Amino acid sequence: MRRFKADLHMHTVLSPCGSLEMSPVVIVDKALERGIDIIGITDHNSTRQCAEVYKVGQQKGVTVFCGAEVTTKEEVHCLTFFENFEKLDAFQAYLDKHLPEIPNDPERFGHQVWVDADEEILGQEERLLISAIDQSIDEVESKVRELDGLFIPAHIFRPSFSVYSQLGFMPFDIKPDAIGISSRYNVEEQLNKHTELKQFTVLRSSDAHFPEQIGIHYTVVEMEEPSFEEFRKALHNVEGRRVIELR
Amino acid sequence: MKVADIIEKLDLKVIGGEEGLQNEITGGYTSDLLSDVMGNVDEGDVWITLQTHRNVMAVASLKEVAAVIIVKGLEADENTINQSNDEGIPLLSTEMETFELSGKLYQMLNE
Numbered sequence: 001m002r003r004f005k006a007d008l009h010m011h012t013v014l015s016p017c018g019s020l021e022m023s024p025v026v027i028v029d030k031a032l033e034r035g036i037d038i039i040g041i042t043d044h045n046s047t048r049q050c051a052e053v054y055k056v057g058q059q060k061g062v063t064v065f066c067g068a069e070v071t072t073k074e075e076v077h078c079l080t081f082f083e084n085f086e087k088l089d090a091f092q093a094y095l096d097k098h099l100p101e102i103p104n105d106p107e108r109f110g111h112q113v114w115v116d117a118d119e120e121i122l123g124q125e126e127r128l129l130i131s132a133i134d135q136s137i138d139e140v141e142s143k144v145r146e147l148d149g150l151f152i153p154a155h156i157f158r159p160s161f162s163v164y165s166q167l168g169f170m171p172f173d174i175k176p177d178a179i180g181i182s183s184r185y186n187v188e189e190q191l192n193k194h195t196e197l198k199q200f201t202v203l204r205s206s207d208a209h210f211p212e213q214i215g216i217h218y219t220v221v222e223m224e225e226p227s228f229e230e231f232r233k234a235l236h237n238v239e240g241r242r243v244i245e246l247r
Numbered sequence: 248m249k250v251a252d253i254i255e256k257l258d259l260k261v262i263g264g265e266e267g268l269q270n271e272i273t274g275g276y277t278s279d280l281l282s283d284v285m286g287n288v289d290e291g292d293v294w295i296t297l298q299t300h301r302n303v304m305a306v307a308s309l310k311e312v313a314a315v316i317i318v319k320g321l322e323a324d325e326n327t328i329n330q331s332n333d334e335g336i337p338l339l340s341t342e343m344e345t346f347e348l349s350g351k352l353y354q355m356l357n358e
Contacts, residue, residue, distance in 0.1 A: 074300055136300060136324065159282075167302040168281030173326075 001240060004226050005247075007031070007218040008040030008065060009079060009154060009180065009205035014049040016110035016130055019210045023119045024049070024056040026211050031062045034215030038062070038226050040205070042069040042079050042154075044129040045099055047092045049114040051085065056117050063226040068095065069154060071130065072137040074166045079152040079180065080144050083228040087147040094143050098133040137167070141174055150232065152203065154180040157190060170196060178203045178235045178243075183217045187246060201235045204246040220245035248272045248356065250314045250337050253293065257351060259316060262323055263331030263338040270313040270337065275356060277349045281306050288312055295349055299323045304330035304338065312336065318345045 011018035012027065031039050039062060041050045050066035057064035066088050067081035082088040103126055104112050112125040135143070137153075144151040156163045156170070156179050163170055163179075170179075178201040181187050191198050208214045223230040223241040234241035251268045254261060261268070273291030278284050279298050288294055290311040296303060297318050304327055307315050314337040317323055323331075323338060331338035341348055 074298060138300075138324070165280055165282045166298075167300055168285050168306050169302065171300065171302055173301075 001222050001224060003244070004037040004063075004221050004223065005035060005215070005218045006038040006040070006203075006221050006231070007036045007206050007208070007215050008038070008081075008152075008203060009042050009069070010039060010208040010214060011043055011069075012041060012049040012053065012114070014046055014112055014114045014125065014129070015043040015209070016104060016106075016112050016128070017209055018043065018110070020111065021211050022209070023115050024053040024117055025119070027053055027214065028056045028060050028062050028064075030211045030214040032060060036062070036215040036218060038065060038221075038231070039214070040065040040067060040079065040081060042067055044069055045071055045095055045131070045133060046125055046129055047082075047088050047095070048123065048125065050088060052114065052116050052122070065228065065231070067149070070095070070140050071132045071161070072140050073132055073135055074137055075132050075161055076137050076163050076166045077154040077161045078137065078140060079150075079154050080140070081150040081152075081228070082147055083149070087149060090147055091143065091149065095133065098135050099127050099129070100131050100134060102128045102131050104128040137163075137171065137174065141176075150177045150235070152176055152178045152180055155182040155207065156180060157185050158182060169194070172196075176200060177232065180205060182207070201237070201243050202246060203243065218247050219243055220247065250293075250339075253314075253352065253355065254339060256355060257341065257343075257348070259339040259341050261337060262317070262340050263328040264314075264334060264336045266332075266335035267314065267337045272313045272356065275349070275352050276312075277345060285310065293352060295345060295352070297321055297345065299327055301326045301330055303327055304334055304336065307336050308334045314339055316341060316348065318343060318348055
């Protein structure tokens with residue numbers, strides 16, 4: 001069994017709040033520099049930058065998990081990941097259907113473009129990606145399950161855009177694959193306070209918006225290889241695969 | 248004032264929890280952040296929100312509110328309605344927006 005460093009929450013140039021420097025090459029190079037083995041691409045309500053980062057990652061030896069950070073109707077941020085592009089595209093179609101028609105104002109919120117390995121612009125999202133989609137957290141979870149993806153509520157104790165801020169506590173019928181707790185919280189303290197969460201694997205990530213932030217926080221995972229299926233096993237403590245440390 | 252009285256005066260629709268229509272109202276609270284409501288709503292308040300998630304009724308029950316009113320004609324989730332019935336806490340609905348409803352209710356409770 002080997003150990004891998006995973007930073008599974010970051011924004012690219014596509015997120016309005018993501019720096020324009022966050023291109024596929026810059027992200028992958030920074031991950032390599034910081035010794036991060038697996039990165040998760042999680043732009044707000046869009047998966048459209050994933051494929052290009054994945055390609056660069058393949059060339060340079062960084063595993064890239066493709067997904068999005070979805071803003072549910074309740075304004076809860078949830079990370080989602082999918083194991084192949086067929087499923088990722090199906091989820092993109094779901095996002096396209098449920099994102100409201102509110103135009104982005106690039107001057108105010110930032111640009112929403114996705115780019116290739118040469119930093120050439122491939123497309124622009126016209127709708128504001130930081131809006132909430134019109135689906136509840138339960139509906140988003142169901143869609144992710146239907147596509148056999150991973151569903152991970154992000155920074156669950158943050159005072160905004162989190163399960164605890166918006167919904168008071170983790171809905172009892174939601175069964176996330178893991179939960180994200182940001183570095184400013186003491187995980188042990190929080191789990192003792194919210195014992196209902198002890199059944200879930202905790203992840204820590206950088207939530208990077210700028211290259212310098214990539215890998216400042218990460219999760220150490222023990223598994224056979226850096227694949228989606230192995231990672232799923234680790235989140236569920238199957239066959240000795242497990243999360244061993246939050247940094 | 249009882250929940251049944253405000254239903255009549257504000258022309259509210261009863262979605263669930265009819266058992267609690269005689270609950271006495273002692274105040275009101277308007278918020279959509281359930282974490283905030285958990286910390287600040289008082290027992291006997293009418294809680295005005297646009298959230299429709301089932302957790303709304305869990306918080307309503309925990310805090311023993313008199314009733315919950317969902318604004319803008321938003322449809323409550325089915326399990327939210329079920330829980331309202333189970334808890335016997337009225338779940339009410341209005342086409343009014345939060346500002347208008349809160350203003351009217353405030354006036355009624357302070358007359």
